[in-house]
Amino acid sequence: xxxxxxxxxxxxxxxxxxxxxxxxxxxxxxxxxxAKNLVKxxxxxxxxxxxxxxxxxxxxxxxxxxxxxxxxxxxxxFESEMMQGKEVLKVLSIEIALFDSKLNxxxxxxxxxxxxxxxxxxxxxxxxxxxxxxxxxxxxxxxxVMLKFDITEGDEKPFSYLLKLNKKKNWFENIx
Amino acid sequence: xxxxxxxxxxxxxxxxxxxxxxVTHSTISPFPTSKPIVRFRNTTDIWxxxxxxxxxxxxxxxxxxxxxxxxxxxxxxxxxxxxxxLQQFMLxxxxxxxxxxxxxxxxxxxxxxxxxVTIRTANAEPQSGKVALQYYSRRGQLDIIPPGExxxxxxxxxxxxxxQNSIPTTQAETCDSCGPSIIPNAPGNGQxxxxxxxxxxxxARTSSNALLSRYxxxxxxxxxxxxxxxxxxxGMMKRKFxxxxxxxxxxxxxxxxxxxxxxxxxxxxxxxxxxxVAEIAAVLKVIENRARNNYRTNSRVLRDIGITNPNxxxxxxxxxxxxxAWNDRDNMLPRILNLNPGSGDAESNRRVAMAFEAQQMxxxxxxxxxxxxxDTRLMHYHANYVYPPWARQxxxxxxxxxxxxVNVDLSAxxxxxxxxxxxxx
Numbered sequence: 212x213x214x215x216x217x218x219x220x221x222x223x224x225x226x227x228x229x230x231x232x233x234x235x236x237x238x239x240x241x242x243x244x245x246a247k248n249l250v251k252x253x254x255x256x257x258x259x260x261x262x263x264x265x266x267x268x269x270x271x272x273x274x275x276x277x278x279x280x281x282x283x284x285x286x287x288x289f290e291s292e293m294m295q296g297k298e299v300l301k302v303l304s305i306e307i308a309l310f311d312s313k314l315n316x317x318x319x320x321x322x323x324x325x326x327x328x329x330x331x332x333x334x335x336x337x338x339x340x341x342x343x344x345x346x347x348x349x350x351x352x353x354x355x356v357m358l359k360f361d362i363t364e365g366d367e368k369p370f371s372y373l374l375k376l377n378k379k380k381n382w383f384e385n386i387x
Numbered sequence: 388x389x390x391x392x393x394x395x396x397x398x399x400x401x402x403x404x405x406x407x408x409x410v411t412h413s414t415i416s417p418f419p420t421s422k423p424i425v426r427f428r429n430t431t432d433i434w435x436x437x438x439x440x441x442x443x444x445x446x447x448x449x450x451x452x453x454x455x456x457x458x459x460x461x462x463x464x465x466x467x468x469x470x471x472x473l474q475q476f477m478l479x480x481x482x483x484x485x486x487x488x489x490x491x492x493x494x495x496x497x498x499x500x501x502x503x504v505t506i507r508t509a510n511a512e513p514q515s516g517k518v519a520l521q522y523y524s525r526r527g528q529l530d531i532i533p534p535g536e537x538x539x540x541x542x543x544x545x546x547x548x549x550x551q552n553s554i555p556t557t558q559a560e561t562c563d564s565c566g567p568s569i570i571p572n573a574p575g576n577g578q579x580x581x582x583x584x585x586x587x588x589x590x591a592r593t594s595s596n597a598l599l600s601r602y603x604x605x606x607x608x609x610x611x612x613x614x615x616x617x618x619x620x621x622g623m624m625k626r627k628f629x630x631x632x633x634x635x636x637x638x639x640x641x642x643x644x645x646x647x648x649x650x651x652x653x654x655x656x657x658x659x660x661x662x663x664v665a666e667i668a669a670v671l672k673v674i675e676n677r678a679r680n681n682y683r684t685n686s687r688v689l690r691d692i693g694i695t696n697p698n699x700x701x702x703x704x705x706x707x708x709x710x711x712a713w714n715d716r717d718n719m720l721p722r723i724l725n726l727n728p729g730s731g732d733a734e735s736n737r738r739v740a741m742a743f744e745a746q747q748m749x750x751x752x753x754x755x756x757x758x759x760x761x762d763t764r765l766m767h768y769h770a771n772y773v774y775p776p777w778a779r780q781x782x783x784x785x786x787x788x789x790x791x792x793v794n795v796d797l798s799a800x801x802x803x804x805x806x807x808x809x810x811x812x
Contacts, residue, residue: 262687263707295708322687324622324715341619341716364619372623377693384693385626 230386231357231373233348234279243274243287252276252285257315259285259308262322266291266302277347280356282380283310285317286345288325302327303339307358307383321374321383323360340365350375358383427452435506435516444514446506447722452518455503598636599743602644605635606727616724622715624724629705630692642700646674647742649704651735652712652719654742663738665788665795667745668754677703688713748790757787757794 242253245268250259252274261268272288285308293300303326310317326341346359356376361369374383434443456466462483463472476483484500501517508514609628616624632641654666677683684702694701705713712719726735748754755761786797 265708293708295711295714300708300714321691327714327716362619362622364617367617367619370617370619370623372620382690385623385630385691387627387630 230350230352231348231359232351233346233359237277237279237347238275239277241274241276243271245271245289250274250287250289255285255310255317257317259287259317262306262319263291263293266293269301279347280349280354282356283312284308284320285310288343290339300327300329301339303341305343305345309380318381320376320381321358325362357386427454433518435504435514435518436501437516440501440517444516445718446518447508451507453505453507455505458503596740596743596747598640598643599740601636603728605632607729610725610727610730616721618716618718618721621720621724625713625715625720626688626692628724629688633694638698638701642698642704643746645704646671646700647739647746648723649674649710649712650742650745651739652723653710656738660741661790661793662795663741664745664748664754664790665797667742668749668788668790669756669786669797671746671749672756674700674703683709753791755789757789
């Protein structure tokens with residue numbers, strides 16, 4: 212009985228672990244610029260409007276592009292300012308956008324908040340303490356495009372979670 | 388030799404046993420006094436610093452704070468001041484102590500009164516240090532909690548402090564149809580408040596609120612299966628939590644639960660049950676109005692879990708950048724997700740139960756919003772210590788909520804307050 216339960220546990224663990232299969236070497240760093248909430252990726256004509264139309268970009272940390280399963284994605288990691296009713300928030304985000312070559316348009320397919328702080332209260336806390344990194348991959352079950360996010364808080368061990376591009380290919384949804 | 392062994396043994400053991408006694412004593416009772424220590428509770432998250440005002444440690448709202456008796460003895464002449472003496476000290480610190488200039492790293496400068504305290508939080512050893520009595524952004528004010536069991540007398544004493552130190556409203560729109568504003572539990576109203584409070588607390592403890600009971604079971608099970616939520620995993624765990632909540636309760640009841648949690652997280656903490664219900668109800672009213680007006684419903688969270696046609700209240704509560712407790716990296720989020728009857732945070736659990744109760748009372752017509760606060764266009768509030776740009780576009784309204792016949796003026800409460808606006812585009 213216990214052997215059966217153990218094998219079942221291992222089988223389930225193995226299945227979950229193997230649902231995400233990393234695809235390496237497809238990420239390419241590119242240069243990019245910004246104005247207000249628009250990002251201009253190098254080599255791309257249409258500008259990318261960030262998911263939060265009210266956000267004001269302060270600094271871009273990194274831009275990349277990746278091609279996977281016939282799709283072209285762009286990512287941008289940036290720091291922005293956001294008004295939240297009662298306070299000004301500084302926000303660190305990573306957004307993933309999908310470029311449609313037929314329509315010549317680029318739209319967000321995921322907007323991930325990595326960290327935030329408010330300038331109210333204790334000024335010694337005016338900095339981001341969380342980092343985010345993403346890895347491209349595919350589902351070993353149906354080959355759908357996937358992402359693995361690694362979130363690192365200070366010196367703690369990274370926490371990871373998985374996202375999968377939905378069937379309509381208009382958003383990366385959480386996989387639990 | 389044998390006759391000397393025992394006295395030598397005693398001599399050897401004596402310093403060890405004495406040291407152990409000292410350690411034990413300081414762990415259980417940080418202050419060497421046999422009389423009860425007057426305790427405070429912070430009404431918002433604050434920072435505990437060391438004697439040099441460095442090395443800040445975040446302390447959650449609602450923690451127990453005891454002021455150093457030696458400090459009280461020095462400035463108030465006694466280690467056990469009366470309520471009146473404490474009240475005078477907290478409201479007029481410049482009469483007793485000097486300011487300490489707190490210089491920040493980014494050039495901003497704040498002058499605060501720092502007091503030496505010991506703070507007791509759930510499941511942690513007491514920690515000593517200094518806290519600011521009044522922060523430069525006017526957050527973190529301390530409110531007195533009744534020592535010992537809550538009784539009509541101590542509740543009345545707490546309410547008297549509020550009544551005597553209520554801050555006058557400025558430029559608030561006059562509410563013609565509001566009627567006289569009564570400070571809850573002013574002398575003569577004690578019996579009324581006792582009945583209301585007893586009814587609220589009984590309601591919270593019994594299973595009369597079926598949805599609350601089912602939610603508490605869900606929350607306990609969620610924690611048992613997923614472990615403690617941390618700041619690092621809070622964003623992902625929030626999505627899992629909401630997805631499972633919707634699967635377990637359906638969107639409508641999930642919205643009711645999330646509304647209660649939002650009411651708990653967003654409302655200022657109040658010592659009086661009636662005032663607390665009023666504060667929570669006002670937040671719930673804003674949620675209700677926003678849902679009715681389809682105001683700000685873009686939600687990355689719902690999109691992330693594949694919900695494309697959400698219940699309006701659900702969309703409003705989880706809308707991007709609206710109710711801060713649901714931000715992925717807000718300090719309140721792990722607290723909400725970890726909260727369940729077994730989590731050890733009795734005060735927060737009590738307030739969540741009160742939030743469920745407030746919703747029931749609103750449905751039963753036991754809570755009424757007076758004058759312009761009843762306006763269906765009322766969809767904004769902000770804390771009294773900030774002034775957001777949109778406030779200039781709206782009209783500030785008098786904030787009086789009637790709870791079981793007792794008027795509560797939200798703008799006259801002591802400590803952090805919410806100010807309400809209608810007509811903001």
